[in-house]
Amino acid sequence: MRVAVKYEDRIPGDGMFVVGIDVAPGQYVCQTPGDGYWVRYPASMVGPVTGRHPGAGVVAVVIEPDDTAFDSHMPADWVKVPARRPRSPVPPPARTAKRVRTILDPDIPADTRKALQADLALVRHVRTGSPWSRYRSGQDGWRPQARFIVCVLAFIWLSPSIGFARAALLIGVLFGVLSVFRRMGASGRQRLAELARANPGWFLIDEDFDDASRALVARAQKAARRVRKASVYRDGLLDVADHEVLLPWEEWEIARALSKVSRLRAEQDKLVAGGLAEPVEQVLTPMRETLDTVVASVTGRVEALERYAAKVREADRLFLAHHQLRALADQADEYRDLLAETVRDDLAVSELARLSSNVNRLRAALEESLDAVRQAALDMSPRDK
Incomplete structure (x- = not known):
């Protein structure tokens, strides 16, 4: 009503x-x-x-x-602003690209960025009006029933010793205190929502891209995930470029350019939906060529990020092999004793020398691979752009 x-x-x-x-x-x-x-x-x-x-x-x-x-x-x-009424149930167009994760501007203050990253449902609510509650209602489905059960059990346990009235009063005070703490925790989340609503340019979501742009952003995010999962990255062997700056900036710059391309494409499609006159075609042609040029440039940037991820994965493979051979080399004394018991000493020395040589060659290959990765990181670093 x-x-x-x-x-x-x-x-x-x-x-x-x-x-x-x-x-x-x-x-x-x-x-x-x-x-x-x-x-x-x-x-x-x-x-x-x-x-x-x-x-x-x-x-x-x-x-x-x-x-x-x-x-x-x-x-x-x-x-x-008039509320949007739901349209007739028309099935949405099929997507040809994988859904992309929400992308945040690296220039957001660190604490705010961390809070938004941990609460992407809030970000989507700010941009799309999707269901959201400052109490994280998606996690509260079982809690009312659990509170009722706890309340009944506590009343049964306490009432024989302190009386029915005191037990009911104590349980009421307890749940009142819990409600106050819940509201205090929710206040920070609501302030975060207000901050995100006041700064819509802080983030990009899946709906900001058309299918072609969405596919490129998904490729960039996949390459960044591969780098972050690599052992050489987690163990700090790639220490020349600051990856905590490099990777978010690459992802953000790629996504921001493609979101603009998607918006301009959508505006063009809407403009010419009723037909296209020849003079308009002459004006639109260089504009479309400009968008194609931007997409080609961004595609090259995505491919560079993918090549960098491939170098990191190769270094990771060598890093794993290096650890395995070092573990074998640590057992050299056991192998020496075993060979000394069965064959001549010169054969034992020869086998151990070959094992050591393998370790040295793999170490050299790993260092060469890490040098290539470091150079690629420096080439991609935003400080050089």
């Missing part, structure tokens, strides 16, 4: 409004000619959430259903 509010589709730019009485939850935009600020008052323990806009332009705010009030100090009115 729809609840009538004082301002249904437009909110005055200046004033304090009660959510659910004066204004309705939803997304609003303001075409402001100057500076201004606004404050949201969530019902939870998060506290006021302030937004500022220095200068002219279009700004947006989302009034959540659990907000209690909205305080606006803007030189223009807020206009409500």
Whole structure:
């Protein structure tokens, strides 16, 4: 049932409004000619959430259903964005590329980036409106039943010794304290959501790419995963280039370029959906050639990352073989004693010399492979670009 509010589709730019009485939850935009600020008052323990806009332009705010009030100090009115109605059940087009993981800007502050990386469901909610709760509702499906069972068992155990009334009071206080801690933990997650909503350029998601671009991004992510899984990477043998900087930057730069290409392609397709006149074709041709040039350049960058991952895997294979031969070389004394008991000493020396020679050759090959990987990392390093 729809609840009538004082301002249904437009909110005055200046004033304090009660959510659910004066204004309705939803997304609003303001075409402001100057500076201004606004404050949201969530019902939870998060506290006021302030937004500022220095200068002219279009700004947006989302009034959540659990907000209690909205305080606006803007030189223009807020206009409500109509909610998107679900379209008729038409099956989505089949994808020809693997889904890509959410990609974060490496310039995000380290603590914030780590928190967003650990909560990608929040990122998708900010961009797509997918289901999300500040309490991590996806993990809470079993908890109400478990709390009820614990409450019953505790009441049965405590009531004979301290009485029914005291047992009920103690259990009520316990669950009240747990609820407070739960809300305190949720406040940080909601602040993170507000921060992500205020900075939409911090991340790219799967929906930002068309099929062709999605395939290239997936290749780049696969190559980066191969590097991170390599033993020579985990053990710190690739110490020339800072991989914690190199790999995220490569992934981000590739994805950002391809997301722009995907957006421009979609705009072109939408523009010419009703037909294409000859003058327009003449204008679009160089634009399409530009996009093709960018895609070719990014493809070369992805292929370079894949070649680098192949070098790292080869070094990893040699690194494993090196460890295996070193383990055999450590058993040289046992082999010497065994050979001395059965054959002449000169044969034992010859066999051990051959084993040592194999270890030395493999060590040289490993060092040569690691040098090649280090040089490739330096060539790809963003500091050289």
